Amino acid sequence: MELISDKKDQLIDLMLKMYENSTEAIFFFTSDGQTISMNPAAEKIMDVHALDQLKKGAENALCNVCRGYTSESDLITCKDCYFTSSNHEDFSSFQVFLETAGKGVIPYAATFHVIDAEKGTRVFILRDLSIQFETQTKLQQNTMMKNIIKAQENERKRISRELHDSVAQELLSAVVDLRALKYMTDDKAVLKKTNESTATLIRLMDDIRNLSLELRPAALDDLGLEAAFRSHFKRLEESYGLSIDFKSTIERNRYENEVETVLYRICQEAVFNAIKYAYVETIQVNLFEEGNILQLIVKDQGAGFIHGGIPIGTGLGLYGMNERAELVLGNVAVSSEIGEGTTVHLRVPLEEKRGMAK
Amino acid sequence: MDDTKEYQLQIEKIREALGCDIIALALVQPAENLHVLKWQYASGNISEGLKKVVLQSGKGIAGGVFKLGKPLLVPDVKEFAAKDDLFNYPILRLENLKSIGATPLWHSGRVVGVLLGGFRDPHLMTPEKLQMLISMAKSGLSKLDGKELMWN
Numbered sequence: 001m002e003l004i005s006d007k008k009d010q011l012i013d014l015m016l017k018m019y020e021n022s023t024e025a026i027f028f029f030t031s032d033g034q035t036i037s038m039n040p041a042a043e044k045i046m047d048v049h050a051l052d053q054l055k056k057g058a059e060n061a062l063c064n065v066c067r068g069y070t071s072e073s074d075l076i077t078c079k080d081c082y083f084t085s086s087n088h089e090d091f092s093s094f095q096v097f098l099e100t101a102g103k104g105v106i107p108y109a110a111t112f113h114v115i116d117a118e119k120g121t122r123v124f125i126l127r128d129l130s131i132q133f134e135t136q137t138k139l140q141q142n143t144m145m146k147n148i149i150k151a152q153e154n155e156r157k158r159i160s161r162e163l164h165d166s167v168a169q170e171l172l173s174a175v176v177d178l179r180a181l182k183y184m185t186d187d188k189a190v191l192k193k194t195n196e197s198t199a200t201l202i203r204l205m206d207d208i209r210n211l212s213l214e215l216r217p218a219a220l221d222d223l224g225l226e227a228a229f230r231s232h233f234k235r236l237e238e239s240y241g242l243s244i245d246f247k248s249t250i251e252r253n254r255y256e257n258e259v260e261t262v263l264y265r266i267c268q269e270a271v272f273n274a275i276k277y278a279y280v281e282t283i284q285v286n287l288f289e290e291g292n293i294l295q296l297i298v299k300d301q302g303a304g305f306i307h308g309g310i311p312i313g314t315g316l317g318l319y320g321m322n323e324r325a326e327l328v329l330g331n332v333a334v335s336s337e338i339g340e341g342t343t344v345h346l347r348v349p350l351e352e353k354r355g356m357a358k
Numbered sequence: 359m360d361d362t363k364e365y366q367l368q369i370e371k372i373r374e375a376l377g378c379d380i381i382a383l384a385l386v387q388p389a390e391n392l393h394v395l396k397w398q399y400a401s402g403n404i405s406e407g408l409k410k411v412v413l414q415s416g417k418g419i420a421g422g423v424f425k426l427g428k429p430l431l432v433p434d435v436k437e438f439a440a441k442d443d444l445f446n447y448p449i450l451r452l453e454n455l456k457s458i459g460a461t462p463l464w465h466s467g468r469v470v471g472v473l474l475g476g477f478r479d480p481h482l483m484t485p486e487k488l489q490m491l492i493s494m495a496k497s498g499l500s501k502l503d504g505k506e507l508m509w510n
Contacts, residue, residue, distance in 0.1 A: 196468060199386075203415055206394070210414060238412040241448035275445050281407070312442045 024127050025108075027054075031120025033083065035061065042126070045100040062124075067105055070095040082112050095129070106130045145323050153216070153261055160215035163208050171205045210235075220264055224254045228264055229287065233271075240275050248287040255294065259348055262328045263287075263296055266321045270298035270344040273317060278302025278342060294348045301341040307334075321346075362399075368498040369401045369473075376475055376490055378402065378483075380453055383499075384413065384420040384472040395420055395472070397449065404453055411448045418447050419460055420472040427469050429461040431488050434480040449474070456480040459488035461495060473499070 019026060025042035029035060034057035043051060046065060053061040062083060068076040082091040091112040100106050108126040115123050178198050182191055212218070213235065220228040226248050233244040254260070267285065274283045280302040287296050305311075318334060321344070325332045330348035365383060373381040380402040387394050395413040397420065411418075416425045423430050432438045435456050444451050450458070455476040463471035475491045477483055 192466075196466075203394075207415055238410065239414065239417070239448070240445055241407045241411040241452050276442050279451075 024125055026126075027124040028115075029083075029122045029124060031122070033059065033062075036121065045098065045103075045126075047099075047101040050099075065099045067097040067099055069097070069110070082110075096126070098126070103130070107133060142323075142326075146327055149320075149324060149327065153265075156215045157221070160212045160218070163212040163215070164218060168205055168208050168212070171201055171208065175201050175205070217264075220260060221257075225260050225263060225287070226250065226253075228260075229267065229285070232264075232268065233285070236271065236275065242275065242281050242283065244271065244283045244285060246285045246287075250287055250289055250294070252289075255350070256328075259294065259328050259350075262324050262330065263294070263346065263348065266324055266332065266344075266346050267296055267298060269317050269321055270346075273344075274298065274300040274302060274342065277305065277312060280341075289350070292350050294350050296344075296346040298344040299341065304336045304338045304340050304342055306338065307336065365399045365499075366401070369399055372473075372475070372491065372494045372498060373401045375494060376487055378475040378487075379478045380455065380474075380476045382408065382449065382474045382476075384424075384474070386424075386470050395424055407452050408449055411452075419449055419458065419474060423460045423462050423472045424469050427462050427464070429488060429492065430459065431483065431485060432458045433483060436480065449476075454478055457483040459483045459491055461488070461492045463495065463499065 019039045022039060023041055025045055026039045027035060027042055028037045035054045038054065046054065050061065050064040053064055066083075068074075068078045069082055071077050071079065076097055082094065082096070085091070091110075093109070093111055096108050096110040097105050098108055107129045109129050110124065110126050112122060112124045115121055175198055178194050178201070181194050185191065213231075217228045217232060219231055229246060229248070233246050237243055255263075271283055271285065274280060278300040280300045282300075284299040285297070286299075287294075289295070318332075321332045321334075325346060325348070328348050330346060333345045333347075334342065335345075336342040369381040369383055372378075380400065382397045382401075382403065383399040384395050385398045387396060395415070397408050397411060397413075400408055413421045413424075415421055419430065435444075435450055435458070439447055439450065449455065453476065456478055457480050458474060458476035460472055460474040462469040463473060473491065473495045475483065475487070
C-alpha cells in the first residue's frame, strides 16, 4: 500500500510541476463554465481584462479572447461552440483562435474534455501553433520555389528547342527557296528585292536563335558547361561591350544535368548583376574543382553594394541564386564592399554518383 | 580603303559643325557578316569598345532607330534610361553620354544605317541640333557603299 501511495505522491508532484512549468496553457472549468484554475502559461497569454474576468469566474469570460474554432465547414466559427456544446467527444483535438496579449490572434491546438464526470469538471489545454505554422509555411514556400524553378527550366527548354528546331529551320527553308530564285529569273529588280528579303529573313532567323539561346542554350544540353559558358560570354561581350575573363580548369566534360543547369543559371545571374550594377569593363569568371567540390567564382572590381541594403533591382536575384544552389545541395556566398567590388562564390558538392553523365 | 576614309572624314566634319562630343555611324554589315548592325565609324569616342558591340535589331539606340526608322532625341539620358537599365545601351555607358540624337539612313525603302550625335553633358542635344545632324547627313553622307541614300 505504501508503494502505491508513494507512486501517487510522485504523480501529484509531477502533475503540479507540469501545471506550473508547462509551455501549454491549462485551464480547469466547472460544469457551468466557471474558471477553477489556470496555470502561469495560460495567464501569460491573457490580457489584463480577460484575465480578470476569468479569475472572477465571470460568465463567458473565455469569449473575451476566443475568436472561434475551426470546424469542418469554417476556418473560424462560433457555431456549435466547444465550450457550451453538450457533445464533448468532438473536442478532444481541434484548432482554436485566441486573441493573445501582445501577439494578436494566434492559432492553438486545443483539447477540451471532462476529467471528472461526477462533478463535470473540464480541462482546456492549448498549445501554440504559430511557430509550427511558420515552419510549415517556409517549408511550403521552399518546395514551391524549387518546383517553380524546375517547371520554368523545363518550359524554357521546350520553347527554346521549338524555336531552334522548328521555327528557325522553317525560316532557313524559306531563305533557301528565295536564293533559288536567282536561277529562275534574270530580272534585276526582282533579284534585288529578293536579296533584301533574304537579308531580312536572315536577321529574323538570328533574332529567333538569340531568343532560343537566351531561354536555354542548346550547348548546355549538348556540349556541357564550358562550351555553354564560352558562347554565352561571347554573346554578352558583343551585346554589352565589356570583356569577360573566363578561366576553367575543370577536367570532366559533363556533370549531372541538374548541376550544370544550376551552375549556368547562377553564373548567368551573377554576371548579369555585374553588368547591370557594377559599372565595370571586365568581369572575372573562374570555374574549377577542388576537394570534390565544383566551384564557380564571379568577381568584379566595381561599385559593390551593402548586404541588407535597399536593392536597386527586385532583390530577388540573390535569393533565387541560393534557392537554385540548394536544389543540388550547394551554397552561394556573396561578399561585397562599396567601391571594392563583388564576389559570388558558388560551391556544389560532387558525389560519385554525380559523376560523368556521358 | 577610300570609302572608309571618306566616311571618317565626313563624320569628323559633322562633329565639328555640330560641336558634338561624339558622332557615330552604325551600318548594316554585308551578307557575309550576317547583316548585323555595328557602330563602324566613330569620331570623338573614348574607347574602341564601342566598335565591338553587335547590335541586335530593336535593341540599344541603333537597334531602336533601325527598327522604327524614326529619328530619336534624348535630351537627358537620366530620364531615358533608369540606372539599372543603362547597360542595355552600351554606347551611352561606354562613352558616358548624357544627351543624344540619332537618325536612320534610308536606302531603297530600308534603313541601312544609323547616325548618332552625342554630348557628355545633359540637354545639349536639342531638336535644332538633331535637325542639323539630319541635314548634315543628307549632304555629307549622300552615298553609302556606293548606294544613293534616300531622303524624304
